[in-house]
Amino acid sequence: MKMENLWIVVSKEVMDALRDRRSMMAGLLFALLGPFVLAAVLKAMIASELDAGTRPLHLVGATHAPGLVRHLEAAGVTLQERSGKPEDLLAASPGTVVLEVPGRAPRDLAQGREATLALWADMSDDAARRQAQRVQALVAGYGAQLSGQRLLGAGVAPGHAHALHLQLRDMGGQGGRTALVLGALPLFWLLGLFVGGSHVALDATGGERERRSLEALLAQPVAPGTLFIGKWLTASLFGYVSSAAALLLSVVALERLPLYEVGMAFAPDAAMQAQMLLILLPLALLVGALQCVVALHARTHKEGQIYLNLLQLAPMVLMMHELGTGSPIAAHLLPMFSQHAQLGALLAGQAVAPQLLALSVVGCLGAAALLIAFGSRRLGSERFVFGL
């Protein structure tokens, strides 16, 4: 294969694809929108988290429960003493949470009976629901303290009343939580590989058949393999650029968010960004090859679009199953799964072992080589080209 001919094919395909403004903008728009949509969602989540901590709790009948007031304040709850009916307060300022201590509560408590408090909240409101759940937990804790004191007064050890005690131990460190929340990012980047090169692969392969330019092209003094490889490289390049743009824009968009406010961090340095781009490169080559082979078999543009749109659903498989720490090392030969796992590990602040990287490169390039050999063969086959 003459490298010069390959360059001629690639430069023509790139020029042709760049002039297809509408398709190119659709691919780039995805790369631009994805990270910013995620950033907007994260921003809203941070604001909501911060809000939940600082929202005041409206307390009606504070004078009837001074002990509870002290307990809540000690837990960092900002209290606002109010009077009037709780439903009026809720109507006046929707989304607030009101704790109502009835006047007879002190008497019930003093007589050893159960005192009933009421918590008023609109549970369809996310922020109000979270605040109400927190208040429920705090009031339940205070109730358990009072029960313990009563049991002690009766000469019973409080522990006898609690057969089970469930303690939640949050093992997710700061990096782990970050990886969980930012886990959607690699999916956007992987999807970029599929979206960015899709129209190029379709136009350069199935498009040649539909516009009836394939026969004239194959009749030129250039090997079918060179033509296919040129088209594959162009499709891979566009997919990679789209994915890289999504990755770099994610960094730009998320760097500006106050993630530290919620105990998270996302600030990949240049070396880490370069490593992530390198991880995506072999997969870009494989996705380009897959798209070219699939689109080559389409008789019309519409048919090709259907096939390639179905192919774009491939990253969704990662939502159902992903490589975990318990997966065998050889599983990193699996394209897409390995890149997803490695990008996730980098985001969680872990290093990726070189042998795992090597396995994922081998898996992708091996599969790409098989597809290229198949596509080149098809272009050189009279049965395929003329549908004999």
Place this chain on the structure above:
Amino acid sequence: MIVVNNIGKRLQSLQALDAVSFSARPGTITALLGPNGAGKSTCLRILYGLLAPDSGSVAIDGIDVTRAPLAARRRLGIVTDEFGLYERLTPRDHLRYFGRLHGMRGAMLERAIGRVVQEVGLEAEAGRVCKGFSAGQRIKVALARALLHDPAVLVLDEPTRGLDVMSTRAVREALMRARGRGAAVLLSTNVMQEAAQLCDQVVVLAAGRVRFAGTTPALLAQTGGSSLEQAFVEVIGSDEGIAA
């Protein structure tokens, strides 16, 4: 020089070509005549190496097409049955791409582009993208592409099909100029008038076999027909697929 030697080709259950032999000399125009389905396109596709013959051989300027298809194609200028264009490229972009695939570069390529653009009358459209081009404009681009590297052999598959009078005339003039430069020109056609006016020799193909190969006067003499159309009917034994 084109030498087709005893080629046979079966397409699925159909014997598309059976022991087909003829030659086309430099400085001549040869018409490959035949009704629809006679095997003309199959024959031409074997000539430029996209179909492999089951038997026999084809040589372009002494190069065996099956053994060295790329070397043979370098000597060939081709207008295929389907001449789809890249809609976002201009005729100049097309010519640059195909010229470079033929090994042309720099000033030599640009000079050749200027020459063929003028030769086929594409000056006004040369810088416009091909989207929306008429059939005539499209064939001009395809013809310019075939003539660009000044090939020794020019092969065209029904190049005037569906064209208006002016476009047909432009194609014929370009072919006559190529003959004048010493190229061996082979074109398939259904148009008897075209063959009579333009061609030095005809090869009549029917049901995959050569029914006649020689000059038009020889064809008329052999059949005793008063016109080429009558002679054609005599040779193939039916009037199917004739256009005046």
